Amino acid sequence: MKGLKVILIGILLLPFITMAQQQDSLYLGYEEYLEMVKAYHPLVKQANLIRDKGAADLLKARGGFDPKIEAGYERKDFKDTRYYDLFNSTFKIPTWYGVELKAKWEKNEGYYLNPQNKVPNDGLFAAGISIPLGQGLFINDRMAALKKAKVYREQTLVDQQLAVNEVLYDASVAYFEWYTKFGELDLYRNFIENAEIRYSGILKSYELGDKPAIDTLEANIQIQDRNLSLTQAELEFYKASLKLGTYLWAENNTPLELKEEVYPTANFQEESLTALALLFEESLEDHPKIRSLEYKVDILEYDKRLKANKLLPKFNLEYNFLSAEPELLRSFINENYKLGFNFSIPIFLRKERGDLQASKIKLENAELDVVSQELELRNKIKALREQYKSYQEQVVMINTLVDNYTTMLNAEERKLQLGESSIFFVNTREKSLIASRIKQIAIKQKLWNTRAELKRVLAVFQVATN
Incomplete structure (x- = not known):
């Protein structure tokens, strides 16, 4: 130099x-x-930007697995009456195979509160897991994006x-x-x-x-x-x-x-x-x-695998332990829980089959x-x-x-x-x-x-x- x-x-x-x-x-x-x-030479410096863009895209893809904090608050007062006061906060940790870990706290009160939203005076704590048993288990959008970004x-x-x-x-x-x-x-x-x-x-x-x-x-x-x-x-x-x-x-x-x-x-x-x-x-x-x-x-191979996975039905199972006392969550032994699942699948799968065929051609x-x-x-x-x-x-x-x-x-x-x-x-x-x-x-x-x-x-x- x-x-x-x-x-x-x-x-x-x-x-x-x-x-x-x-x-x-x-x-x-x-x-x-x-x-x-x-x-x-500027063109050489521009070539270095190509490398920097790859690193930036990889950082972006890794962001899909960043833990997330969510919070929501709603309140309604009418004619000196508090209809409801709703607050909830959630901490989510997405993992590699589409499994998502959650921790949640909600506190709701009000004269006209929906019965299903009633919680203890100190609020309700929940710790749970969401598992995709069909589409998204072995490969999903976040996983594919990260793998493609690395390549x-x-x-x-x-x-x-x-x-x-x-x-x-x-x-x-x-x-x-x-x-x-x-x-x-x-x-x-x-x-x-x-x-x-x-x-x-x-x-x-x-x-x-x-x-x-x-x-x-x-x-x-x-x-x-x-x-x-x-x-x-x-x-x-x-x-x-x-x-x-x-x-x-x-x-x-x-x-x-x-x-x-x-x-x-x-x-x-x-x-x-x-x-x-x-x-x-x-x-x-x-x-x-x-x-x-x-x-x-x-x-393109990762893209094809993702498109093939889209042919599976969406079947997501979610389970949450509930407690008014958060220290009980440490033992994971609780008779109070919240369980649910959702299922969906297109009848003909024409969009999914078309996307898969196009990815195979590419x-x-x-x-x-x-x-x-x-x-x-x-x-x-x-x-x-x-x-x-x-x-x-x-x-x-x-x-x-x-x-x-x-x-x-x-x-x-x-x-x-x-x-x-x-x-x-x-x-x-x-x-x-x-x-x-x-x-x-x-x-x-x-x-x-x-x-x-x-x-x-x-x-x-x-x-x-x-």
Whole structure:
């Protein structure tokens, strides 16, 4: 983190730093750049909110098992007569299997009090239990909500990893584009310098009568052509810098401006992604995408069990011990009690059967998603692994080609100095070398992008820890 702050301070102070030479410029490495993205980019912070939402939903689901205190009071006075004065308070403790424990105290009085509400002068105490013997015994709404919330919390963790993975992939592609455009810009700067030096030499040779005037014209045309290419390269580098700047943020959600004096470095970490891909081809059980889909299947499985439970009749039994003296409740031996039950069931169960069938369809679709996603990932990994190997081979070939074109150009320039060649042949050799160098830069960018794409598919970009 200390290194990140140094880089951020350097970028922010760039307008006040004089950089006359290239070695005095500030360089932004790939690894340091990714650390900045993981630490400060808003999309990464939004990904962390996914994890926080899962924790919040779990807390909400656990609230369904919170003990509850209830109280109620009613009073009626009419023409100096107290018709009734009703007060009751209840303490409820919901448990896992739908069983609910209750403790209650009520005190009622009044001239026109309903006889069933009459209680002792000190009030009536009750301790009881409510048991669902049909629907809701083995699984109920509270139980299902808590189980699904626990699974959802685990799902949000892998979803957060996938979200951060996408951000880091996009940021990596932007950096490789920036690095590539800088390479092209640097290439044209070097070759325009060579063209200017060559033009000065030919101009002197012309003044001494050793070269015709047409050679000076051709050498000057090459300078103009290189200037045109350089201007286009500067524009492309500027656009790539702007795109890269969208991923550079400081603390407190402050965007950073990437100055012209900041350049990329080629300190890319070499990774054996081909071997890693082979491991994932054998088993994708730990892949975040597969795990997320499997968590979805688990959630839908709980939902299906709840819907199946709805086919059972509602049969709730409630029993309460009654006492005017609460200490008697400790022994649970009391001849006074209150007992009751309620029963209900729809005749055709069409709503319940429809809900169950719909949940089965959702569950089957989710299971098929797991199978299809696993196959899709395997095929992507195989294709990217072969693509990565192909670009590695192409890099070797293009490096050899560039070396050969460089040798040819050096030989042609030597022949020109000896008077055995012409500026036309030198320019032809140089154009071939420039074209091969541009192709070399492009192939390397494809190699880096493929490596980043492989890491994206494998979901192995490091997750932010803040």
